[in-house]
Every structure is written in structure tokens, then in C-alpha cells.
Amino acid sequence: MIMAKQKALRTESFPFGIASVGLGRVERQIPADEPPALAPNSELTVIGQPAPRHDGREKVTGAVRFTADISLPGLLHARVLRSPLPHARVRSIDVSAAARHPGVRAILPIASPDDPQRALLRYVGVPVAAVAATSIAAAEAALRKILVDYQALDFVVEMDLARKATAPLVYTSAEMAPGGDSSGYPAPANLPLRGNVRGPSVSRRGDVTKGFDDADVVVETEYRTQVQTHCCLEPHGIVADWRADGLTVYISTQYTTGVRHELAEAFGLPLNRVRVVVHAMGGGFGSKSTLGDYGRFAVELSRRTQAPVRLMLDREEEQMDSGNRPATWQRLRIGAKRDGALCAISLLSYGTAGVALGAGVGFNAEALYNCPNFEGAQHDVFINAGPGCAMRAPGNTPGAFGLEQAIDELAERLAMDPLALRERIDPSPVRREERRIGAARIGWQRRHLPGADPGPVKRGLGMAQSLWMSNVQIDSSCEVRVLRDGSVEVLSSVQDIGTGTGTVLAQTVAEVLGLRASDITVRIGDTEFPPGPPSYGSRATASITPPARTAAWQVLQSLLREAALALNAAPEDLVAREGMIFVADDRSRGMSFREAAARLRTDRISAVASRSDDYPGFARRMGDAALARQTLGGVQFAEVAVDTETGIARVERVVAVQDCGRPMNPAQLESQVHGGIIMGLSYALFEERLLDQHTGRMVNADLEHYKLAGPCETPAIDVMILENYQGNSATDAYGIAEPANIATAAAIANAVYNAIGVRLRSLPMTPAAILGALGKIPRQRS
Amino acid sequence: MADATSALLAQAQTADLSSAAVGPDAVAVTLQVNGVARTLEIEPRATLAEVLRGPLSLTGTKIACNRGACSACTVLLDGQPVCSCMMLAIDVGALSITTIEGLARGDTLHPVQQAFIEHDALQCGYCTPGMIMSCVALLDRTPAPDASDIRAAISGHLCRCGTYPHVVAATLAAAKAGRG
Numbered sequence: 001m002i003m004a005k006q007k008a009l010r011t012e013s014f015p016f017g018i019a020s021v022g023l024g025r026v027e028r029q030i031p032a033d034e035p036p037a038l039a040p041n042s043e044l045t046v047i048g049q050p051a052p053r054h055d056g057r058e059k060v061t062g063a064v065r066f067t068a069d070i071s072l073p074g075l076l077h078a079r080v081l082r083s084p085l086p087h088a089r090v091r092s093i094d095v096s097a098a099a100r101h102p103g104v105r106a107i108l109p110i111a112s113p114d115d116p117q118r119a120l121l122r123y124v125g126v127p128v129a130a131v132a133a134t135s136i137a138a139a140e141a142a143l144r145k146i147l148v149d150y151q152a153l154d155f156v157v158e159m160d161l162a163r164k165a166t167a168p169l170v171y172t173s174a175e176m177a178p179g180g181d182s183s184g185y186p187a188p189a190n191l192p193l194r195g196n197v198r199g200p201s202v203s204r205r206g207d208v209t210k211g212f213d214d215a216d217v218v219v220e221t222e223y224r225t226q227v228q229t230h231c232c233l234e235p236h237g238i239v240a241d242w243r244a245d246g247l248t249v250y251i252s253t254q255y256t257t258g259v260r261h262e263l264a265e266a267f268g269l270p271l272n273r274v275r276v277v278v279h280a281m282g283g284g285f286g287s288k289s290t291l292g293d294y295g296r297f298a299v300e301l302s303r304r305t306q307a308p309v310r311l312m313l314d315r316e317e318e319q320m321d322s323g324n325r326p327a328t329w330q331r332l333r334i335g336a337k338r339d340g341a342l343c344a345i346s347l348l349s350y351g352t353a354g355v356a357l358g359a360g361v362g363f364n365a366e367a368l369y370n371c372p373n374f375e376g377a378q379h380d381v382f383i384n385a386g387p388g389c390a391m392r393a394p395g396n397t398p399g400a401f402g403l404e405q406a407i408d409e410l411a412e413r414l415a416m417d418p419l420a421l422r423e424r425i426d427p428s429p430v431r432r433e434e435r436r437i438g439a440a441r442i443g444w445q446r447r448h449l450p451g452a453d454p455g456p457v458k459r460g461l462g463m464a465q466s467l468w469m470s471n472v473q474i475d476s477s478c479e480v481r482v483l484r485d486g487s488v489e490v491l492s493s494v495q496d497i498g499t500g501t502g503t504v505l506a507q508t509v510a511e512v513l514g515l516r517a518s519d520i521t522v523r524i525g526d527t528e529f530p531p532g533p534p535s536y537g538s539r540a541t542a543s544i545t546p547p548a549r550t551a552a553w554q555v556l557q558s559l560l561r562e563a564a565l566a567l568n569a570a571p572e573d574l575v576a577r578e579g580m581i582f583v584a585d586d587r588s589r590g591m592s593f594r595e596a597a598a599r600l601r602t603d604r605i606s607a608v609a610s611r612s613d614d615y616p617g618f619a620r621r622m623g624d625a626a627l628a629r630q631t632l633g634g635v636q637f638a639e640v641a642v643d644t645e646t647g648i649a650r651v652e653r654v655v656a657v658q659d660c661g662r663p664m665n666p667a668q669l670e671s672q673v674h675g676g677i678i679m680g681l682s683y684a685l686f687e688e689r690l691l692d693q694h695t696g697r698m699v700n701a702d703l704e705h706y707k708l709a710g711p712c713e714t715p716a717i718d719v720m721i722l723e724n725y726q727g728n729s730a731t732d733a734y735g736i737a738e739p740a741n742i743a744t745a746a747a748i749a750n751a752v753y754n755a756i757g758v759r760l761r762s763l764p765m766t767p768a769a770i771l772g773a774l775g776k777i778p779r780q781r782s
Numbered sequence: 783m784a785d786a787t788s789a790l791l792a793q794a795q796t797a798d799l800s801s802a803a804v805g806p807d808a809v810a811v812t813l814q815v816n817g818v819a820r821t822l823e824i825e826p827r828a829t830l831a832e833v834l835r836g837p838l839s840l841t842g843t844k845i846a847c848n849r850g851a852c853s854a855c856t857v858l859l860d861g862q863p864v865c866s867c868m869m870l871a872i873d874v875g876a877l878s879i880t881t882i883e884g885l886a887r888g889d890t891l892h893p894v895q896q897a898f899i900e901h902d903a904l905q906c907g908y909c910t911p912g913m914i915m916s917c918v919a920l921l922d923r924t925p926a927p928d929a930s931d932i933r934a935a936i937s938g939h940l941c942r943c944g945t946y947p948h949v950v951a952a953t954l955a956a957a958k959a960g961r962g
Contacts, residue, residue, distance in 0.1 A: 056899035059907035060891065060914060062842015062882035066907075069841035137827075231942050233846045233854055233908040282844075282908030283942050315847045498906025498943050667902040675905065675944030703851040703940060711933040711946040 008032040014615075014727030015040045018433050026727045028615040034546075034730050035512065035553035041662065041723060045577075046510045047731070050667030051517040054503045055280065055496070064280040067252045068312050070239045076105055076132040078301050078311035079139040080294065081146050082321065083111075083121040083128055086384040086696025087155035087168065090119045090128070090148060098131065098145040103138030106304045107131050107146070108297055121150070122170055122355045123384050124696050125320030127293060132301040132309050155384040157691040159327060159352040162196040162383045170196050170355060170382035177382065178357050197350070198357070199379035203366055211344025211373030215335025219410045223332070223402035224762040225745075227352075227689035228325040229318070230391055231708060234282020236322050237312035238295045242302040246273035251295060254284040255534035256493045257475075260527045262291040267299060276493075278525040284497040285679070286390035287323035289536045319701035323389035324689060326351045326359035328398045332406040340416055340424035342371035349378040351398070353388025362395025364403045364742075367631075368467045369425040384696055390536065392679060393468060393738035397745070401763060404464035404746035408753070412450075418463060418750070419444065430724055431465055434635035434657035438463070441718055442637040442655040451757025456645045459652075460755025463637045466742030470628035470661070470734045472618070473533030476543035476611040480509055480551040482559060483604045486594030488513060488520050490552075494532025494544045495525040499737060500668035501540050507665060508545045508731060512552035514576030515593060530608050538735025541664060542628070546730035547609040553730075554607035563596040614728040630726055632734060634658040636677070636743040639715075640751040644774055647767030649752055651681050651715040654744070659722040661734035666721060673719045673740040680744025682709035688764050804872065811872055815840070816884030824871050831855040831866035834881060842882035842911045852940040856912035857881050863919045865938075882911035885918060893956040894918050901952035905943035913939050917953045927957055 009029045014037040016026035023040060041048030058064035090111045099107055108130040112118040121128065129146055133139040154168035161167055171177035174193040191199050212218060232252075239250040247269060253259050256276040263274045281288070298311040313322060328351035335343040347366070351359025360378040391397075411421040419435055426432065438444075447461040479491040490509045496502045506520035523529060533543035556576055563581045564571040567589050575584045582590025618626040637655040642648070654677050663669055686707040690699045700706040725732055745763060753759045758773045772779040805826030812821040815838060822837050831848075834840045834857070843866055846854035850868040857866045858880040885892040894917045897903070904910040913936055920927055920935035927935070932953045936946070 050902070052899050053902065053904070055907075056904065057891070059904050059910050060882075060895040060898045061886055062840070062911045064907060065841070066844075068845070069835075071839075137825075231940075232906075233844070233852065233940065233942050234906065235846070280907060282846075283906040285942070315849070500905075671902050671905055671943070671945065671948060674947050675942075678944035678946065679942070702849065703847040704849070708940050708942070710938075710940060711936050711950070714933075714944075714946045717947055 012037045015725040016727050017725060018430065019723035019725070020437070021433055023725065028727045030615050031612050033554065034550045034612065037727065038549070038731060040725060044511055046507045046517055047664055048666070049507070051503055051507050051665055053500055054506050054517070054522045059280070066234055066280050066282050067237045067239060067250050067278070068234070070250045070310070072239065072241060072308040074307045076134060076301070076305055076307050076309045077136045077139050078130055078132045078298055078309050079136065079143055080127045080297065080317070081129040081143045082125045082317065084124060085121065085150050085152055086124050086157060087153040088121045088150040089153060090121065091151050092149045093129065094147040095129065097147070098142040101138065101142040101145055103134035104142045105132045105134065105307065106301050107142070108301055108304070110297070117176065123386050124698065125317065125386055127297070130297040130301060132305055155696050156196070157383050157385050157696045158693055159329065159350065159381050159383060162352070162381050163350065165195060167196055170384055196382040197379050198382070200377035201360065203376040204374065206373030208344040208346050208373045208375040212333070212335045215343040216338045217410065217413050218333065218335045219406060219413055220331070220333040221406050221409055222761060223330050223405065225328045225398035225401055226687070226763050227327045227388070228391065228683050228687045229689055229706065230285045230287040230323055231318070231703070232283035232285065232288065235313040235315065235318050236288060236292060236294060237310070238298045239308060239310045240298040240302040241308040242299060242306065246275065247299065248275045248277065249295070249299065250277045252281050252288055253278050253495065254288045254497055254536050256495055256525060256527050257531045258289070258534055259291050259295070263299065266291070266296055267303070274527070276527045278495045281495055281497045284535060285392045286394065286536060289390060289534060315703060316701045319689070319706060320698050321386045323387060323391070325391035325394065325397070326353040326388035328359060328361050330361050330399070330402045332365060332402055334406055334410050336410055336414065338414065340414055340421045342369055342425050344373040345371050347376040347378070350381050351379070352381040352383050354383055354385035356387030356389065358388060358390070358394065360395050361399035361402060364396055364399045364467055368403065368465065370427050385691055392676070392741045396466065396468060396742050397680070397683070400464060400466060400742045400746045401749060404743065405749050405759065405761065408750045409759070422465065426465065428633050430659050430722060431633040431635055433722060434633055434659065437720055438635050438637050438655050438657040441720065442639065442653070444637070447754060450754050453755065457641055457643050458755040459639065459641050460751045460753065461637065461639050462747050462750025462752070462754050463635060464743040464746035464750060466634040466739050468538065468632040468739045468742060470542060470630060470632050471537040471539035472611065472614065472626045472628060473539050473543040473624055474611050474613070474626055475531060475624040476533040476547055477530035477608055478505070478532070478544055478547040478551050479530050479606055479608045480548065480555045481604050481606040482555050482597055484597055484600050486597040488515065489523055490520055490548055491523045491529040492532035492544055493524065493527045493529045494540055495535055497535045499535065499540065499672055500665060501535065501544065503668065504541055504545060504664045505548050508548045509552040512549055512556055513593065514578055514580065538738045540735065542661070542734040543611050545664065545733050547611050549730040550609035551607040554609065555605055558605045559596050562599045563591060566591065566599060616728065628728060628734065632659060632739045634739040634743055636747045638747040638751040640748060640755055642752055642755040642770060644756060647771035649685060649765055649770060651748055653716045655718045656740065657720045657722065658736055658740055659724045660736040661724055661726060661728070662732040663721045663723060664731070664733050669721050669736055670719045672737050674717055676737065676740025677717055677744050678709050678714055680741050681713070681715070681748060683763065684745035684748040685709070685764055685766070809872065813871065813874055814876065814878040816879070816881060826870065826872050828871050829867050830857070830869045830871045830874055833871040834866060840881050840883050844908055844911055846908060852909070853916065853938040854909050854912040856915040858915055858919055861919060861922055863916045882914060885914070892918060893959050894921065894953060897952035897956035897959065901948045901955060903945055903948040903952035905945055909939060909941040909945070913941065913945070913949055917949065917956070920953065921957055921960060925957060925961060927953070929954065
């Protein structure tokens with residue numbers, strides 16, 4: 001009976017469409033145990049409001065505990081010895097002197113001369129050994145006493161050189177090379193490896209040869225993007241506490257549930273003996289998605305010493321070996337009719353994620369615009385450098401730098417305004433509205449011909465668009481509890497990496513229960529709670545707010561039943577609002593939420609709900625992950641001033657119009673969009689990992705020579721968020737972190753072109769690059 | 783003994799550093815931390831950030847680059863913002879140290895802390911303590927700053943989440959609130 005009830009469906013009518021354009025309705029079949037359709041934000045009291053962060057007070061007082069702040073009795077400190085050479089064979093390791101150093105408790109060899117795979121070191125910074133000692137200083141002193149005999153091997157750290165047939169090989173066989181698609185955009189399995197080049201990964205539709213034959217105009221251009229490092233302010237780190245009754249780790253992670261699985265597998269433990277905790281997380285942009293080798297070292301050292309071990313990377317290690325956004329080279333060919341209609345797009349790309357995979361340029365070229373014929377061939381190139389990994393819209397951010405400039409170049413060839421061309425070729429009604437709003441806000445009609453400003457400082461306007469997936473993690477669960485004193489808790493292992501996930505959960509529950517967000521106690525970031533989604537792929541909000549609302553609604557039904565008895569009413573006639581529970585059409589028949597809770601027959605009631613499928617189904621499903629049917633858009637406009645005498649480009653203003661389904665918290669959304677834009681601006685103008693070709697070392701492995709945008713480089717930013725209702729889930733919310741980052745560098749590049757009339761096709765757009773493009777100094781790169 | 787060491791070091795700061803050679807073993811110092819004298823044994827090589835976070839358990843001060851490039855470790859010495867990772871604890875002497883834990887008065891937050899919450903001027907929160915310390919110091923010396931004063935005051939701070947615009951807005955609001 002109960003089983004049948006859970007599978008039952010009912011029909012609900014949902015708000016549908018873009019609020020600023022006009023809302024309609026759509027009917028959806030939804031699981032019978034899920035709440036009724038949520039009204040548009042304009043009719044809500046907590047969701048859609050700028051609720052302050054639930055952990056704001058802890059964060060502004062310094063009370064909140066990050067991983068490095070966790071101290072346990074008997075804590076040991078670990079440090080890692082790393083290779084000084086970009087390619088070497090370890091002939092011997094002698095740890096005897098290090099082991100005798102005072103305070104040293106354990107030494108973990110990582111490289112091994114006896115194992116052909118573990119004897120080879122393939123980049124500067126790859127771990128060689130780890131030490132646990134009673135202090136960081138003792139551990140570092142011990143590292144200096146480890147004697148390693150390295151046989152230096154030929155190496156290559158430059159992608160163009162690595163592609164040559166004569167280049168030293170990073171991997172001598174396909175079997176040795178990584179083959180999966182762990183971070184792949186795109187890096188499918190079983191692609192051929194020739195020299196250092198793996199691929200191509202091919203994607204095709206229609207017939208590009210015919211498409212180009214039909215075209216009136218063909219634009220062919222090449223673009224380059226650099227390696228960007230994540231630079232989370234909180235380094236990667238872990239405190240591992242191995243005990244007889246189980247393992248607890250405190251780790252700066254974007255995915256507690258995933259790390260728990262990795263640990264269970266790596267150490268042969270049952271899941272219920274592994275607990276992963278992250279109270280607060282100091283920034284994650286993709287690189288903290290997995291356990292990481294440092295995590296395994298710390299756990300192994302804790303196991304061996306029977307003591308808790310803390311291992312925090314320092315900034316140099318962060319820069320060399322904690323992941324990065326791969327460098328890319330891409331050639332785009334676009335054919336179009338005179339009216340702008342696209343006939344064919346072909347994409348050829350080579351990218352390098354160092355010794356790892358995943359250096360593609362995403363799916364903008366394939367999917368952003370209407371084009372019947374497409375062919376893409378993307379390659380990974382191995383070099384002797386630290387592994388790349390996912391970073392804020394992997395693939396699509398470097399890809400947009402290419403495609404969105406190429407579209408502007410096409411518009412110019414067609415003598416069309418860039419917005420008019422996109423109006424012609426972009427099928428998305430969401431981006432159409434975003435272009436309209438953004439163009440009005442930035443004052444697009446002020447845009448002049450390229451380089452038209454007189455005088456040495458030239459201003460320009462540019463824009464670019466983004467495309468991203470609406471990701472959902474199906475395996476996302478949430479518990480809501482009401483206690484007899486009226487207090488409420490929301491629990492999930494989902495972590496808050498700074499986006500405000502906990503606050504959004506509190507808002508979701510409060511909206512259902514008729515309370516304030518601050519009334520809800522948020523308990524997250526701990527695998528003792530129901531398993532939550534990862535905070536990557538912009539999927540946390542989309543995955544965890546629907547089950548939070550469902551669980552809150554289910555708990556509320558129990559509470560209403562108790563209240564109904566006392567009020568002599570039917571439960572379905574009661575509503576919860578403003579801290580009260582009352583008869584919907586007779587407010588005098590009611591009681592406070594606390595009074596209702598006090599009537600509970602048990603000390604606490606609780607419901608656990610899991611993410612159901614999007615009501616209209618998914619576009620695609622891969623295990624626990626799925627893609628919603630609609631994609632995420634986003635259009636950004638930039639205004640720049642370029643000093644043609646110094647080459648300095650300043651971004652004066654950015655207007656960002658973004659969408660994420662239902663906006664849950666406009667203050668936090670604005671914050672995240674600021675972050676995406678500032679990171680994109682920093683990518684456009686400043687950041688670049690520099691490897692010395694002669695030593696393979698990163699020469700700017702710190703935060704003073706690796707330049708990040710600071711407050712003085714941050715432009716005025718206008719953020720506008722569309723409300724785009726689709727009737728997809730109990731909250732209809734999706735993510736925004738990655739979409740906010742995709743278009744920025746391309747919009748700035750298009751604005752720089754509009755300012756100076758010369759196109760920058762390579763990142764970063766430094767003063768030297770700009771002066772080179774202007775012909776004032778010799779060009780640095782082709 | 784501790785007072786003598788401390789006095790010596792304070793004197794050494796203003797006079798001749800070489801006359802105060804100590805270490806490498808731990809020495810006793812007394813630090814004035816958030817209005818309380820704290821006497822402890824520290825190695826002379828320990829930075830102020832390490833001593834605050836370690837023996838003093840004041841982990842609100844963050845270490846992010848550990849070489850003065852990001853300002854996450856900012857504390858106030860006699861009201862002046864400094865990078866505590868770039869200063870040896872034994873060099874602090876009698877200067878009064880204010881950390882993020884020392885700003886609130888009981889349950890009442892400092893106006894800058896309150897404004898940071900209200901303007902969502904924090905995301906992950908790792909740069910936040912240092913950022914707040916610099917904004918507090920700014921308002922002490924410039925009670926009515928404009929946006930460019932605030933950007934200059936936090937220009938050494940790095941934030942990867944992108945809080946700068948909201949930090950400026952929050953500090954403007956705190957200044958306004960402080961002027962009543």
C-alpha cells in the first residue's frame with residue numbers, strides 16, 4: 001500500500017517562463033509525496049530574498065573552523081618532499097638520516113626505485129616522500145635529510161614543442177598514460193596516443209564540407225589561452241584521524257560524500273567506518289573535488305603513527321601541484337550566409353593539462369548557436385608539468401574566449417552588429433532577454449567603430465555569451481527535523497564552499513514552515529548526515545534544495561495533523577506563515593509554530609527526502625549525475641579603456657545578465673557573479689603560470705609574481721539575474737558559479753578590439769601583448 | 783624574566799637588533815593580545831601568525847600565502863594593519879595586538895563586522911578576517927572614507943571569491959553607521 005502511494009503521481013500547475021517577459025503556466029506530473037508548485041519569487045517571503053548567511057557571524061568573528069584550524073590531541077604535522085626535476089628516474093632514496101631527526105614519527109616513501117612506474121617522476125613538484133613529525137619545522141628539517149639520487153631525463157614543458165615528433169616523451173606508452181575522463185572536457189577513454197598527443201576526440205553533425213561550400217563568408221582564426229591556477233585562499237589540506245573504530249578526516253573538500261567513497265576504497269574500509277567533515281571551506285573552484293594524493297598520504301601517515309595528522313599544502317605546492325586550468329590552442333572556422341545564418345563550424349584544438357587529461361575547449365562551438373554542420377577535433381598534449389583539473393566551467397571558459405571572438409569577427413565581416421548577428425543565430429529565448437537587458441544597461445548604442453577614439457587612451461565596448469549545463473546530482477538527500485521546543489534543523493552532508501548553500505537550505509525550509517531563515521539551524525558538511533551532492537558543476541543548489549523543500553513539507557504535514565486536532569480543523573485547511581499555524585481563511589483559529597511543536601507525541605519529528613528526477617525528465621543521465629533539459633545562459637558586456645602608449649587595459653565596467661532557474665538568494669547570487677567576473681577579468685589580463693623551459697620549474701609559484709586581480713583592478717559590476725521558471729523540481733533552482741565565469745574574458749577581448757581596432761587572440765592581454773599587437777614593440781607570440 | 787625579555791626586545795626594536803640575539807631555543811615573551819597580557823615560550827623564528835594560531839589558539843587569523851602577498855593574516859599592532867606572517871612574534875614587544883577575535887564587545891559586533899554580514903561581503907570567509915582588520919584600521923584613521931579610500935586600504939588583500947565590491951559597500955555603510 002505504502003509503496004504504491006510513494007510511486008503515485010499527481011498533476012500540478014507550475015509558473016513557467018521568464019518573469020521579465022511574462023509568466024505562463026505549465027502542468028507537470030510530480031511524485032505524490034512532493035510539495036505543491038512553488039509560487040514565483042514575487043509571492044514568497046524567504047526564498048528569493050537576500051537572507052544573510054547563516055554562518056556570517058562565525059566568519060566575521062574568526063570563530064568558524066577551517067581545516068587548518070582543527071587541532072586534536074597528539075596532532076602530528078606532515079610535509080611532502082617534491083621532485084626538483086621535471087623528468088627523472090629515482091635511482092635510490094635514503095631516509096635513514098631523516099628518520100633519526102628529532103620529532104619524526106613516520107616517513108612514507110612515495111616514489112620508489114624498485115617499481116618502474118613509481119620510479120619515474122614527470123613534473124617539478126610531484127611527491128617523492130612524506131614525513132609526519134611533531135612540528136612542521138621538524139617535518140621540514142627531516143625532508144631536507146632525505147637523500148634522493150635522481151637520474152635526470154629529457155623533458156618538455158611547452159605545448160608546441162611537445163607536439164613535435166622529436167619531443168621527449170612524457171609517457172612512453174598509452175598504457176602508462178592516464179586514459180579515463182576524470183576531469184575530461186572532453187577526454188573520453190581509449191583515444192590513440194601518438195608521441196605526446198592524445199586524440200582526437202571527435203564530434204560531428206551534418207556535413208561541414210558542404211556547409212563551407214554553401215557559405216558566403218568564411219572566417220578562420222586561432223586563439224590561445226594560458227594555464228590559470230585555482231588560487232583558493234585556503235590551501236588544500238586535511239586532518240586525518242585514524243582510530244581503531246574508524247577513520248575521521250577533516251578536509252577542505254567540495255564533495256564530502258565522494259571523499260568518503262574514495263577513502264573507503266583506498267583503505268579497504270566499510271563506508272560506515274569513514275567520516276568526512278568540512279565545517280568551513282576556504283574556496284573551491286574545481287581542484288578540491290577529490291581526495292587528492294596529499295589526502296591519501298595524511299591518512300596513511302595517521303594509520304602508521306596511530307595519531308592524528310595534519311597536512312596543509314603551502315602556497316608553492318598549491319601553485320605547482322594542486323591542479324590548474326589547462327592551456328589551449330584552438331582554430332575555429334565559421335562559414336555563414338550574408339544574413340548571418342551559420343552554414344558550418346569546424347574546431348581544431350590542442351590543449352595541455354600537464355601530465356593529466358582534460359584540456360579540451362568545451363562545447364560552446366558545438367552547441368551555442370544554430371548551425372547544421374559541425375566538426376570538432378580536440379586533443380590533449382602531455383607535457384612535464386603539474387596536472388590540470390576541472391576549474392570553473394572547464395573547457396567552456398577557454399572555449400568562449402575563442403568562439404565569442406570568432407563570432408564577433410564574423411559579424412564584422414558581415415557588417416553586422418554583434419548583437420544583431422547573435423539575434424539571428426542564437427536559439428535561446430533566455431539569452432535574447434539577457435542581451436536586451438544588458439545592452440540597455442551598458443548603453444550599447446554608444447559603441448563606436450573599432451579604434452575610433454582619438455587620443456592615446458581608447459575606450460571600447462564588447463560583449464560575449466555563455467552556455468553551460470544545468471547539472472543535477474540525483475543522489476542528494478536532506479533531512480529536516482522539528483523538535484518539541486519548535487526548533488528546526490536541516491541536515492545534509494552537502495558542503496558550503498562559500499556559495500551560501502547552507503543559507504539557501506535554511507531559506508528553503510523556512511519558506512515551507514512559515515519561519516525566518518535565521519530560525520533554522522543548518523547542519524551540513526559531515527557524512528554523518530544524509531548524503532548530499534558535490535559542490536562542483538554548479539549543481540549544489542539544483543540538487544539539494546528540492547529535497548530540502550520536500551522534506552520540510554513532509555515534516556510540516558505531520559505537524560499540521562497535530563495542530564489540526566487541537567484546532568478542530570482539517571490538516572489540509574491549515575497553513576504555516578509568519579511563525580503561526582492557522583486555518584487558511586480564519587486566522588483567529590491558530591497557534592504559534594512553537595505551540596504546535598509542543599503538541600508533538602515524540603520529542604522530534606523528521607523526514608528525509610531525496611532528489612527526484614526533474615519533472616519533465618532529463619536531457620541526459622550518467623549514473624548519479626544528470627543534465628536538465630534546459631541549459632544555462634548568461635550574457636556579459638564589458639567597457640574597457642586601453643592606454644595605447646603603456647599597453648595597459650583597464651576594465652571600467654561589466655554588466656552581467658545571468659540565469660539560474662529560480663534565483664534563491666539575490667545577495668549571494670550577486671556575490672557569486674562578482675566572483676566569476678573578477679576571476680574572468682584576472683584570467684583575461686593578469687594570470688599566467690610561467691614554466692622555465694630550461695629547468696621545468698614554475699617561476700611564479702607564489703601570489704606576488706602570479707598576479708591576481710585585486711580591489712583596484714575590479715571594475716564597477718552590474719549584476720542582473722533573470723527569473724526563469726521551468727517547473728522542473730520542487731524549487732526549480734539551478735547553479736550560477738560557472739556560467740558567471742565563461743563569458744568574461746571573451747567580452748573583455750571583444751571590448752579591447754573595439755577600443756584599439758586590433759584583435760588580441762592570446763591570453764593574458766598584458767601590456768606587452770597589447771603593445772605587440774599595436775606594433776609598438778616586437779610581438780611576443782604569433 | 784618574561785617582562786625583562788619583552789622589555790629588552792622592545793628596546794631592541796627601537797635601538798640595535800643585534801644586541802638582542804636569542805634562540806634558536808624557545809624564549810619567554812609577553813604579548814599584549816586583545817587587551818590581555820599573554821606570556822609564553824616561543825622559538826625566535828616563529829612568526830606572529832604562527833604564534834597567534836598555535837600556542838594562543840587564535841585561529842581566526844589566516845595564513846594563505848605566508849609571505850606578505852595576500853594580507854589574509856592581517857592583524858593590528860597599536861592600530862596599524864600588518865601582515866602577521868611577515869613579522870616575528872618576538873619583535874612585537876609591547877605593541878598591542880588586535881586580532882579578529884578582539885573586535886566584538888561581548889555579543890555586539892564591531893560595525894564593520896556587522897556591515898560585512900549585511901552586505902554579504904564574505905563568501906568562503908578565508909580572506910575575511912584580514913579584510914575586516916584593514917577596514918577597521920581605515921575607519922579609525924579615516925572615519926568618512928570614499929570608495930577609492932577603501933579600495934586603497936584593501937589593495938594588498940586578495941580574495942579569490944570576488945568579495946571586493948561588497949567589501950567596499952559594507953565599509954562605506956559601516957562608516958556611515960559609525961557617524962550616526
